[in-house]
Every structure is written in C-alpha cells, then in structure tokens.
Amino acid sequence: MKRSRSIAAAILAVVAFAGCSDDESSVIGPEADEAFQRYVAIGTSLSMGVMSDGVLYSSQMQSWPALLAHGAFASFRQPLIQAPGCFSPFIAPLQLGRRLSGAPIPGTIQADTLCALFPDVVLPTQDVGIDGADTYDALRVTPETTLVEAGSTVKRRRQYRVVLPPGRSQVTAMMVQNPTLVTVELGANEVLQTTSGLVFPATAYRTPRTLMLNSGWQPVYAMVLDSVRKTGAKALLVSVPNVTSIVSFRTGDEIWQNRAEFVNFGVVVNANCEGNTNLIFVPTKVGTAVATARATGTAFNFSCADVPSTQDNVLTPADVTTITGVVNGMNTYISSQASANGWAYLDLAPVLQKGIDNRGPYRISRHFGCVSPYGQYVSLDGVHPNVQGYQEMANAAAVALNATYGFSLPQNPQPIRTQAQLCPDQP
Secondary structure, eight states, X not given: OXXXXXXXXXXXXXXXHHOOOHHHHHHHOHHHHHHGGGEEEEESHHHHTOBTTBOOHHHHTTSHHHHHHHHTTOOOOOXXXXXXXXXXXXXXXXXXXXXXXXXXXXXXXXXXXXOXXXXXXXXXXXXXXXXXXXXXXXXXXXXXXXXXXXXXXXXXXXXXXXXXXTTOOHHHHHHTTOOSEEEXXXXXXXXXXXXXXXXXXXXXXXXXXXXXXXXXXXXXHHHHHHHHHHHTOEEEEEOOOOGGGOXXXXXXXXXXXXXXXHHTTTEEEOGGGTTOOOEEEHHHHHHHHHHHHHHHSSOEEEOOOOOTTSOOSEEOHHHHHHHHHHHHHHHHHHHHHHHHHTOXXXXXXXXXXXXXXXXXXXXHHHHHHOSSTTOSSBOTTSSSBOHHHHHHHHHHHHHHHHHHHOOOOOOOOOOOOOHHHHOTTOO
C-alpha cells in the first residue's frame, strides 16, 4: 500500500472518531449522517473482524462495519481485544506453523485465548458480532448461557464475555443502544461447518448438524428482524455466502495438476484425484497431510475420494448441490425481507467472486511459502477476508445503502494485484 494511501487512511480515521462536521454531512448526505449516529452491527466473525483464524484490535478496526462507518465519517466503538488476540492469528508464511503469540499450528491454544479488552472499553459497543455465532446465538445466547453450554469452547466462552455485557445477547445489546442503523450479517455459520466434509442437515438448533435447513432457520431469523423493526432503525441485510465462494476449496483435479510440487512436501497425490470434481478444503486437508508427513518422516498418501460420514474435508458434487439449495433459499428469504421492509440488501456473491477470480491456480508452494497464499482478498485461514477483502465488503455495503436510502457514501476500490505481485518469490 502506498504511503499516501496510508496517510489518507490515518487522517480519515482521526476525522471519523472526531465526529461529523457540517461539511462531512454535505459529502455523505444528511440522512446518512443521521443514520450513522448510532450504527450497530450484528453478525458473525465477518462483522467481528476475524482474519487468519484470529481476532485482535488491528483486525477489528479493519472489519467491514468499521470501514463502512469510517467512510461515513462516523465514530464506531468496538470491543477492541489486546494482543495476542482471541485466538491469536496465523502469521505468514504458513510454513512457519505459528500464530502471532508463538503458539504452534496445529497445537493447544487455550492459553492463547486470554481475550483481554483494552481498559477503556465499555460494553456493549456498536459492533456486537461474534466469531462462530449462528442466528440463534445472536438472538438468545448471553455470556451467562454460553458458560453452561455443553461442549462450549474456551474461545466461545471468553469471546462472549468480552463482546456482550451480562444478560445481553447480540440482539438485546443492539436494542438497548436505540440504533439508527443496523446491519444484520447472519446465516454463514449455519452452513460453514460443512467444510469438514460432513453434510448433516437439521431442522432445529442445538441438535447434531452441520447444515441448518431453512425450515428451522427462517423463524429464528424472522425474530431477529422483528427486533430490528421495533427499533425503527434503517437496516442493511447481508446475504449468506455459499461454499463455492470459499477460495480455499479446490477440486481434486486441481490438486492432481500440482502433484509434482506435493512430493517436495512429503505428500504423494493419489491417482484418484485425476479428473476428480470433489471440492477439497485445502487449509485443513492439505495442512494435515503436510504436518503428518513431517511428523512421521514418511510419505503421506493424499486421497481426493469422499469417505461418507467422516470429517474428510471433501464435498461431493451432490453435497454442493444440497448446500447450494439451502443457501439459495436463505438468500431468497433475506432479500425478500429487505424488500418488504424497505431495507438495503447486500449480495455478497459478486464481492466474493473477486476472490475466486484473483486466486490463480492452486500451488502447494504458494500455500505454505507466500504471504498471500489465497489471493488478494483473503487472509491466511483461507476463509476470512483480509483488509482488502473487508474493504470490498464495505464498498458493496455503501453501494447498497446509497441505492436504498439515497445516501452518498464513498467507496474505496482496491487496485487488482496479480499473483506475481502477491507472491514475488514464487515462480
């Protein structure tokens, strides 16, 4: 990033936190100025600002809700987490196998999950998004209830404690702030668990599942929207991303085409990958293969075949069809509710397609040796955006709000960078 852009961003941040002047209101429009007075973001890891499988103040301040608010010259209070984070993020390149805290990847990282807020943070803040939250969580789960949940992780318990005040869910924390604008980004975690390779549909929350069907999800999402409606705030509803928009899913045949490089990492690609159209979730499956080969000192046989009812990080075309049908149903409902209420709607598909178009062919050497292994817009975990990806989300949100409400919010388009620019040391 050029120095002039960094200076401009710093100036913008200072202006944003200082509040809006009459001149700034004239730039973005008086209705936008009024709407962003009390903007609250409900959501998942995307709204929280997770990058590279971790979250701390630096990534939170570059989340798409924060960038959207800054573009409106509005203050935006967040539950800023001190280093090393909650979890601490991966560091590049991935061949180092380390998080920012020094914890190994993979490895036990509970001690890496301190989740300490900066001392001046007062809860609730305007960003109540939480990593891993599903729609039921946003509606019902509080710091107290997550403490007693069966199987609740250390990260989950500690994140709720640092994002939400006692007795508040995301939705009630939103309502108590009397918002003037609310963004609702929910539904991704009803789908994302299928990256494990398991597709277990269910019609009710808190049952064994990896995919929540619309019949169980829609009534809960409708209750979230009813709460937003009661505030009288303007709103932006965000679509649910499909698994096919995750840049780190690659076909078995793409793995096969790179088989010569896999040998250098102690991994032999099985012939069943040739021509294979199964989707492979490479962050976990390839990462595990390389780690196993290194640990054992023997070659690892990498198969692209699906093993039913196992967490093999493989999705068959039939699995993808099932998931896509569910996601399409969710997005049809979200879009219809935005239209029925006169709210804005943000379709993430075109935004995420930029990542697919930018990622280039799969190379295991790039995966482990490049600082941007998944392309220009995606962080080191292969799922969450980096700052440029979050900026593209903020740009699309601004366009949607402008179209619906007549705002004049600016966008900050990111110049496209090639793989040669992103990974100059990779042939």
